[in-house]
Amino acid sequence: MKALIKQLSIQLKMDVRDKGTLMVFYLVPLGFFIVVGAVFSSVNPEIKPILSATMAIFSTTMGAVIGIPPAIVRMKESGAIRAYQASGIPMISVVITTGLSALIHLSIVSIAISLTAPFLYGANMPESITGYAVTLLFLLLCNVSIGLLLGAVAKNTQTATLLSQAVFMPSLMLSGIMFPTSLLPTPLQMIGNLFPATYINHAFRGLAYRFDTEIAPHTSMAIIMSVTILTLALSIRYLGKITSVR
Amino acid sequence: MTLAVQVNSLVKKYGSNTAVDNISFNIYKGEVFGLLGPNGAGKTTTLEIIEGLRMPTLGEVYVEGLSPIRDTKELRKVLGVQLQISTLPEVMRVDEAMELICTFKGIKPRYDLLERFGLVKQKKQQYGKLSTGQKRRLQLALAICGNPKVVILDEPTAGVDVQGRAQLHNAIRELRKNGVTVVIATHDMAEAESLCDRIAIIINGKLAALGSPEEVTAKGSFQTRITIRTKKGNLTSQGNIKKATFASQKENNALWLCTDTASAIIEMLSAIDADDEVLVLRVERPSLEERFLELMEGGNS
Numbered sequence: 001m002k003a004l005i006k007q008l009s010i011q012l013k014m015d016v017r018d019k020g021t022l023m024v025f026y027l028v029p030l031g032f033f034i035v036v037g038a039v040f041s042s043v044n045p046e047i048k049p050i051l052s053a054t055m056a057i058f059s060t061t062m063g064a065v066i067g068i069p070p071a072i073v074r075m076k077e078s079g080a081i082r083a084y085q086a087s088g089i090p091m092i093s094v095v096i097t098t099g100l101s102a103l104i105h106l107s108i109v110s111i112a113i114s115l116t117a118p119f120l121y122g123a124n125m126p127e128s129i130t131g132y133a134v135t136l137l138f139l140l141l142c143n144v145s146i147g148l149l150l151g152a153v154a155k156n157t158q159t160a161t162l163l164s165q166a167v168f169m170p171s172l173m174l175s176g177i178m179f180p181t182s183l184l185p186t187p188l189q190m191i192g193n194l195f196p197a198t199y200i201n202h203a204f205r206g207l208a209y210r211f212d213t214e215i216a217p218h219t220s221m222a223i224i225m226s227v228t229i230l231t232l233a234l235s236i237r238y239l240g241k242i243t244s245v246r
Numbered sequence: 247m248t249l250a251v252q253v254n255s256l257v258k259k260y261g262s263n264t265a266v267d268n269i270s271f272n273i274y275k276g277e278v279f280g281l282l283g284p285n286g287a288g289k290t291t292t293l294e295i296i297e298g299l300r301m302p303t304l305g306e307v308y309v310e311g312l313s314p315i316r317d318t319k320e321l322r323k324v325l326g327v328q329l330q331i332s333t334l335p336e337v338m339r340v341d342e343a344m345e346l347i348c349t350f351k352g353i354k355p356r357y358d359l360l361e362r363f364g365l366v367k368q369k370k371q372q373y374g375k376l377s378t379g380q381k382r383r384l385q386l387a388l389a390i391c392g393n394p395k396v397v398i399l400d401e402p403t404a405g406v407d408v409q410g411r412a413q414l415h416n417a418i419r420e421l422r423k424n425g426v427t428v429v430i431a432t433h434d435m436a437e438a439e440s441l442c443d444r445i446a447i448i449i450n451g452k453l454a455a456l457g458s459p460e461e462v463t464a465k466g467s468f469q470t471r472i473t474i475r476t477k478k479g480n481l482t483s484q485g486n487i488k489k490a491t492f493a494s495q496k497e498n499n500a501l502w503l504c505t506d507t508a509s510a511i512i513e514m515l516s517a518i519d520a521d522d523e524v525l526v527l528r529v530e531r532p533s534l535e536e537r538f539l540e541l542m543e544g545g546n547s
Contacts, residue, residue, distance in 0.1 A: 002349065003349045003350045003352075006345065006346060006349040007346060007349075007350075010338065010342045010345070010346055013342070014335055014337045014338055014342075017337040017372070018336075018337045075335070078333040078335075079329060079333055080333055080334060080335060082299065082329060083329055083333065083334065085299065086297060086299060086327040086329055087322075087327070087347045087350065087351075087388060087389075088322035088347075088350050088351060088392075089346070089347070089350045
């Protein structure tokens with residue numbers, strides 16, 4: 001445990017030094033929030049009440065799905081994971097540290113967005129702060145797990161970028177965050193149902209803002225939790241394969 | 247002599263390709279053992295099996311009596327490893343790297359090693375900003391921070407400048423002085439000759455030679471070269487010399503070839519007139535590099 005805490009503290013210090021990490025976890029999501037938040041609140045007034053949640057989903061999905069995979073691929077390609085292994089640092093602690101540090105950064109960003117959206121763009125405060133906080137936590141855990149899995153599966157940076165976009169773009173366009181899914185053709189609606197962002201959107205609307213939703217909020221939360229556990233288990237398995245003795 | 251590493255009938259196959267083909271050798275405690283071979287010969291695969299990072303297809307390996315496959319946790323306590331291709335995150339500082347590895351080994355950070363390897367000034371420097379030599383020295387410091395009994399260094403001086411190389415060589419000699427067994431894989435024959443007590447040459451996955459650098463060299467077909475020049479210009483033909491063979495003459499220097507160097511020199515000096523004078527006497531033993539190239543060409547093994 002002491003070693004894990006040490007590794008996490010070093011990881012966080014390294015993240016602060018790394019311009020790329022700061023860019024992906026802070027600058028881009030916050031810039032995205034400022035620009036897109038302004039556009040959304042003026043173009044689509046229907047989204048305004050839940051803008052805090054919408055922007056939190058956007059920003060954390062972007063940070064986790066686009067930010068985490070290249071970081072893991074770089075570690076794999078450079079031999080850092082193997083060097084850690086040869087030095088007696090278990091692979092599981094690398095996964096935990098990478099996931100936790102991303103979780104901390106994205107929590108800071110999403111809390112900043114949630115707190116400033118009402119003042120900047122007139123977004124509503126959630127009906128249930130607890131519901132908002134719990135959904136936000138599930139959102140963060142799910143996105144980080146997906147980011148870890150994409151990083152574990154991708155063999156190189158190009159593949160990582162491709163996989164990230166394959167998850168990020170449909171999450172953005174088909175989950176009902178940008179516009180109602182009822183405007184989409186049925187096949188696209190069905191594809192949208194494959195992405196956790198859809199259920200996170202339902203969970204926020206139902207649990208935090210007390211709106212009626214097509215899918216019951218608790219069902220959405222159960223789906224998000226299942227996806228989180230599955231992707232986390234798969235990412236540990238894939239990264240384990242890399243460092244396994246073959 | 248006590249064994250530090252045992253490699254018995256080791257085979258490693260990747261599909262139909264045999265990377266390591268029935269290799270056996272022992273490494274004794276406190277010696278510097280060199281693993282030599284061309285690129286793709288199977289050196290790194292052999293080392294990675296010893297390090298417990300790869301599974302052998304057949305055969306057995308023991309490090310300090312431990313199996314790298316079954317006793318992984320115990321192995322990490324007795325073994326220090328510097329991989330051929332390994333790096334730390336670019337933004338990780340030197341002191342953080344030391345703290346991290348030492349924390350996982352359950353020991354206090356070994357800043358003394360940073361001092362020993364001339365990295366005190368770079369303590370707060372990021373890994374990505376270190377020179378190749380500094381990176382290699384840091385990796386060596388990290389490999390030995392847990393006071394291992396066996397240290398494996400895969401091409402420790404690759405890409406390192408002359409000064410950095412000398413520092414690394416001194417560090418390796420110091421490890422041997424302290425009773426640590428050092429296994430190094432290298433392309434550098436001069437490095438192997440000067441550092442290693444014994445070497446193994448691996449070619450195409452097979453063990454081509456094993457012994458001290460002198461023993462391995464002596465088994466080749468190359469002979470010691472003696473160049474001699476006297477004031478009177480004698481010894482420029484075979485004459486009565488029996489222990490050496492006259493090879494050629496160039497600018498009054500006569501080149502002789504022999505296997506028993508001492509006897510040949512004594513015989514040659516005896517053949518010089520009392521009033522003559524030796525102006526040049528140069529002895530060149532066959533080098534390990536010549537023997538290595540001979541083995542590569544499938545010569546006397």
